[in-house]
Amino acid sequence: MGPYIVTWTMYSENPGDHKAAAQEVAERYFQERIAAGEPDTACTFVVTNSKGESRQIDLAVH
Template identity: 60%
Template sequence: MSNQYTVTWTVDVEVMGDHKDAAQAVADLYFQERIAAGEHGSACSFTVAGSDNFPVEIDLADSLSDLEGDDTQ
């Protein structure tokens, strides 16, 4: 019988820009090109927290990504 796990990988990154820019920078640096390009079905979803520790869900597959939980609009 198989077991289910949640795997979390955390990296700190400094970028000029917003949460999506941070997710894109990490994808560009550490992941395969298809993931960084936001290919559907790839591991291109990120939870990004700024210095305020407020998490924002980013999906690079959605080029018009709405920042869920982002109240800066």
């Protein structure tokens, strides 16, 4: 069995960039340590804007 990729899809109206949208969702829906980008947490997000442009955002990378 595995490995697996598990995906959550959340809608954000954040007017900022891809990282700002990921940060907002992390702070709102995930544990504080994830939103803070603590290594070895689920702090990597794929963010797609309204134009269909996707970026991988790792909150552990400052």
